[in-house]
Amino acid sequence: MTKNNFIIKNHHKTNYTVIYNKFIQDKNLNLELIGFGIYLLSKPSNWIINPHQIRSDLNIGKDKIARLINTFIDLGYMYRQKKDITFTAKGELKNVYYFCDDKELLNKTTEIFRSDETTFHLPLSEIPPLQIAVTETPTTELPHTENPPYNNTNDTNDNNKKNTLLTSSVSIRTYLKDILDDFTIVNLLSAKPDLTIDEFNRVYNLANLEFKNGRCNNVNACLVKAIKGEWNFLPISISESKEDDKIHRILHSKVIYFQDLFKNSSFSKDEIFSKFLIDSQKYDEKLVAIYYKNLKEKLES
Structure with a gap:
């Protein structure tokens, strides 16, 4: 009698991926997570897990990739190591991600990092003396500077100000922890303990614009100086007028550069992307x- 095989398996000898059955059959994982995990496992072991690249490759949004990664971290299939850095260098990722379909192997492999956490991972109460003291009633008055780096518009609406004012250094750390490194957060709070969300976002956007226009070498350093009143931003009307053309020229030149790099180096397409x-x-x-799409078309043509 002929045996019926309903799952037809091809025993590949090349270009295949080995997956732990316990991972695929984990009832805590839905199909979306399993598919994402298989995608990661299909990559080389030295492939850098870059959320920006994954979003482009899989055509998914920022919130979804964050949710997938955070779920894997919560379930123990992924470990996120935050770099112990003062300021983020140009093009440098703040986090290093490790993924495995075997939780025990992941824990064993990343044990060296888990046993030597940076100050960013410590509970807030354990952060060394650099952290500022928390006051029960923080001041709501913005400090006066002779040459303020930006115009304060919060005082036009006391109710909005009351809603956005962060009542302690703990809450400001909670808001900023996924945006800035710990050292920068401490410097910001030391310079301005009553920093508000609206105030931070406005200055942070201006600092990014200064960086894009080549007026500063580091967004975080510019941000801290601005909060301290030591930085004068270029008027937005002037900076924005040349922004689009400049960025298009830069990105076009990057496509040409990485196309040539692929032709004249041993880097794979994934590494170039x-x-x-x-x-x-x-x-x-x-x-x-x-x-990015233009570069892919050039390399795959």
Whole structure:
């Protein structure tokens, strides 16, 4: 009698992926997570897990990739190591991600990092003396500077100010922890303990614009100086007028550069794509996606 095989398996000898059955059959994982895990496992072991590249490759949004990664971290299949850095260098990722379909193997492999956490991972109460003291009633009055780096508009609406004012250094750390490194957060709070969300976002956007225009070498350093009143921003009307043309020229030149790099080096396509995205992080995501697609077409043609 002929045996019926309903699952037809092809025993590949090349270009295949080994997956732990316990991972695929984990009832805590839905199909979306399993598919994402298989995608990661299909990559080489030295492939850099770059959320920006994954979003472009899989055509998914920022919130979804964050949710997938955070779920894997919560379930123990992924470990996120936050780099112990003062300021993020150009194109440098703040986090290093490790993924495995075997939780025990992941824990064993990343044990060296888990046993030597940076100050960013410590509970807030254990952060050394650099942290500022928490006051029960923080001041709501903005400090006066002779040459303020930006115009304060919060005082036009006391109710909005009351809603956005962060009542302690703990809450400001909670808001900023996924945006800035710990050292920068401490410097910001030391310079301005009553920093508000609206105030931070406005200055942070201006600092990014200064960086894009080449007026500063580091967004975080510019941000801290601005909060301290030591930085005068270029008027937005002047800086924005040349912004689009400049970014298009830069991204176009990057496509040409990485196309030549692929032809004259031993880097794989995935490595070239990853390098391009890392090198283009500071630019508008929609524009980067257009030139990323252009680069892929050139390398795959």
